[in-house]
Amino acid sequence: MINAPSSFAACEENTPLFAIDGNSQGRAWAVSDDGLILHFDGQHWQREVSHTDINLRAVLCAPDNKVYAAGAEGTVLMRNQDGLWISLECPLSSGFHALLLLDDGSLLLGGGRYFVDKGGFRGELVLYKDGVFKALDFNEDMPRLRALKSYKDGVLIVGDQGHLYYLNNWRIDKLESNCRHDLMDIIVLSTGEALVVGDYGTVMTAANDFTQALAPPPQAATKSPWEIMPSPSKKQLWDVTEGPDGSCYACGEAGTVLHLVAGSWQQLPAPSELAVHCVWDSGSGLFAAGQLGRIYRFDGEEWSLHFDLHLDITILGMWGSGPNSIFAVGDEGLILHFDGLRWQRMPSGTKSALYSLWAWDAQRMLAPGDFGLVLRYNGSEWADFNIGSENFLYGIWGDSLSNIYAVGLSGTLAHFNGQRWQLMATRLRADLLGIAGSEQAGVFIVGTNGSVMRLDGDQWLTEESGTDVGLRAVCATQADVVYAVGDRGTIIRRN
Known part of the structure; x- marks a missing residue:
């Protein structure tokens, strides 16, 4: 076997980052493979100890200065107010790709895992509330879920194979996307509409007028003091x-x-x-x-x-x-x-x-x-x-x-x-x-x-x-x- 050149060897510099989030104090966190967590303090990026080598795919800054990160094998981490990352013991083996903080302070996680009884990989929504993880069952066979965003009165959810869902009052409805490409993220606009983006240059919105959805809402000019x-x-x-x-x-x-x-x-x-x-x-x-x-x-x-x-x-x-x-x-x-x-x-x-x-x-x-x-x-x-x-x-x-x-x-x-x-x-x-x-x-x-x-x-x-x-x-x-x-x-x- 020919040894691979050292330039292709796994190293931190070559590790891609998969998610980033920041708070109102100008601080930010990014996550990646092998439990990599980077912290930006307003001037420099530095690595933080995550105590895991699991691949991480989602990060979320909460208003109470806590930070959450999640990834494969049901891994969910929380950075407490002392700056230490601790593991939240999740009994599920989901691979999490998305995190969303709900109005009541609970945490909604999206991803997917292999279900023996269903004979395959399925998407999954998990609620973390009062220290307990609970898988939500909607009797809906979903593919892997990629992103969750607060949207109007509920939660907009996207996943593989063009799947698009809307969660409201714990009822989930599948939306018609007219797309079969994997949908990767959601961008909520200042107009109240949202963009969904995915593979092969996919960009879509629910608004009748795509251009109008991108325009900022009309507002009265702020009076200067x-x-x-x-x-x-x-x-x-x-x-x-x-x-x-x-x-x-x-x-x-x-x-x-x-x-x-x-x-x-x-x-x-x-x-x-x-x-x-x-x-x-x-x-x-x-x-x-x-x-x-x-x-x-x-x-x-x-x-x-x-x-x-x-x-x-x-x-x-x-x-x-x-x-x-x-x-x-x-x-x-x-x-x-x-x-x-x-x-x-x-x-x-x-x-x-x-x-x-x-x-x-x-x-x-x-x-x-x-x-x-x-x-x-x-x-x-x-x-x-x-x-x-x-x-x-x-x-x-x-x-x-x-x-x-x-x-x-x-x-x-x-x-x-x-x-x-x-x-x-x-x-x-x-x-x-x-x-x-x-x-x-x-x-x-x-x-x-x-x-x-x-x-x-x-x-x-x-x-x-x-x-x-x-x-x-x-x-x-x-x-x-x-x-x-x-x-x-x-x-x-x-x-």
Whole structure:
């Protein structure tokens, strides 16, 4: 006998996955042959110990954070809330292919097994309730069952040889499919209809109009809690901030600086023709910084050049504890500090861009940057603060040293609980560019494509912003009002 090449040897990398399911926390599980169970924690896939080598074909996430998996030889596993997989002793030898959680919390399993009295292989439905498995008998010779889905008031069931059933009030009816191909899965649509798919490209629906079945149901447009404000500029806006006295300012391209006066945005004189990327109200003068490393100060009537780095480096963020202690960060690892007399450059240990500053006080600050970089200031020096992501990070905010959020590229959202960072699933493709919060107004994230997220308890909820332009910065004021600014001079407000 000729030995098979090693490239065809059985190995985990060559093992196909047969089922996957996820929960609202962004976690997911997939199952396969030889008892393989993979778990996605929001960032990485890892194998979990299943304590079986039976082939698994179905997995289901329950609302109570339990997870079920099932497969051949009557194998049914449950992942408890401690993260351990345990076997549920099923006395039946069915090969299970489908799982469905019913409204009363019981579990419906579909598959098939060999019946001696019937002299062949038949499909089977099994109910698991109150710790007991019970085979359901409908006096119907069914082939192997492949999928179960809640459908209208009952359960839609598909199986081999084009068999299609509808279970309602524990009565099962065979539906005419006009198909003899094995049916493999069911997709319930938002219209209330369903698609059934199977071998040889089979796709079918019960709807008279197939195209209409695929269309989303008509819905009234969701009213946005945000309103678009009149803006005196069409230039891209980079930053919005609130001063100690409640005054709000925004800034952007071509020297744009805006001041909110009596609910209306007014344009201040331009510090220069250069882009202004950040502003900071010190309480005794407004500072503006941006291109070419220049910082300007506004005394209420005119601007004066306060500092010139004499380098083609853009300043991207500022924060200060008062008029005699202001920090600024920017491209190429730039960190500057103003002590009331002069600006001085601080060693950062990096050449990566730093996009913004968040501070608890003048002794504890964070600056996010390229490739997941976060620098932490301890009052004397800056050091790396590993977040566990390689995506660019643009904003950081927290209401304590043990409750901090960071946002960035491709929907990146991470949370620091005082001990470690943990990445959170947002399911957004948008880049998250700014985050801000206040006790009065709440906590908000903004990003590209008009993306807005609001923190509700410990859950982030998406909101309709009323615009599809990129939103670059957000400010949650002490007066229970939130402002966000972005492309084409867009300013939106949420009361």
